[in-house]
Amino acid sequence: MALLEVKDVHTYYGAIHALRGVSMSVEEGEIVTLIGSNGAGKSTTLRTISGLLRPRQGEVTLRGARIDGLRPHEIVELGVSQSPEGRRVFARMTVHENLEMGAFSRREKVPRDDYDRIYDLFPRLRERTAQRAGTLSGGEQQMLAIGRALMAKPSVLLLDEPSMGLAPILVEQIFEIIRTINQTGTTVLLVEQNALMALGVAHRGYILQSGEIVLADAAAVLAKDEAVQRAYLGGD
Numbered sequence: 001m002a003l004l005e006v007k008d009v010h011t012y013y014g015a016i017h018a019l020r021g022v023s024m025s026v027e028e029g030e031i032v033t034l035i036g037s038n039g040a041g042k043s044t045t046l047r048t049i050s051g052l053l054r055p056r057q058g059e060v061t062l063r064g065a066r067i068d069g070l071r072p073h074e075i076v077e078l079g080v081s082q083s084p085e086g087r088r089v090f091a092r093m094t095v096h097e098n099l100e101m102g103a104f105s106r107r108e109k110v111p112r113d114d115y116d117r118i119y120d121l122f123p124r125l126r127e128r129t130a131q132r133a134g135t136l137s138g139g140e141q142q143m144l145a146i147g148r149a150l151m152a153k154p155s156v157l158l159l160d161e162p163s164m165g166l167a168p169i170l171v172e173q174i175f176e177i178i179r180t181i182n183q184t185g186t187t188v189l190l191v192e193q194n195a196l197m198a199l200g201v202a203h204r205g206y207i208l209q210s211g212e213i214v215l216a217d218a219a220a221v222l223a224k225d226e227a228v229q230r231a232y233l234g235g236d
């Protein structure tokens with residue numbers, strides 16, 4: 001049984017039919033990437049999984065149990081947490097307070113170690129624990145958004161374009177960190193426009209086009225696929 005499964009999901013914004021029967025699965029321990037151009041429906045897929053949007057048709061299951069229809073906080077409590085597109089951190093709260101908010105769903109006293117784990121992944125955040133999040137650089141805010149999502153101790157981490165707007169050196173670092181997060185036991189569903197990097201780190205991938213999955217395969221196979229190269233890897 002897949003850890004997370006999306007089955008024939010149709011999601012609308014009013015009359016706009018954004019997801020047209022999307023099906024995909026994520027197995028325990030995997031990094032799965034969802035690739036597509038602007039407007040393909042990548043963020044809509046993540047928002048449907050995390051309960052911010054309700055599918056009009058289809059199912060989302062976690063370990064076989066339906067989660068579509070649950071409220072977003074209930075889905076976080078079940079172990080699915082999202083780092084949203086555009087690094088939406090709480091600007092007026094400090095770095096540390098943002099991490100505290102990430103652990104809110106756990107309803108327990110959060111051990112010091114859990115913060116240390118995030119600060120070990122992102123040493124830049126450790127140096128800035130008392131700094132207001134709104135004054136962090138773009139890259140630092142991205143790190144904080146990921147760290148905050150990890151504080152929920154998710155079984156599945158949903159990442160929406162973690163490399164967006166970052167300098168190449170930081171992009172490399174972020175992907176390295178995603179690999180580390182995965183190797184330390186967190187399953188990852190990664191949405192990216194940077195197909196080359198995403199396929200480099202992922203085990204499997206799905207290509208989304210106008211709300212439909214048009215291709216699904218091992219990441220290494222997709223990276224060599226001619227159509228994928230032409231459309232997403234700048235090849236010709």
Ligand SMILES: Nc1ncnc2c1ncn2[C@@H]1O[C@H](COP(=O)(O)OP(=O)(O)OP(=O)(O)O)[C@@H](O)[C@H]1O
Nearest residue numbers: 013016018036037038039040041042043044045193
């Ligand atoms: N709040 C909204 N209201 C109406 N339409 C929306 C809304 N959000 C997204 N859409 C539409 O749904 C489609 C899918 O959008 P989505 O944000 O999922 O794309 P995406 O693949 O994440 O793109 P990007 O790479 O630009 O982030 C687009 O056509 C978009 O215009």
Ligand SMILES: [Mg+2]
Nearest residue numbers: 042043044085
């Ligand atoms: Mg998006």
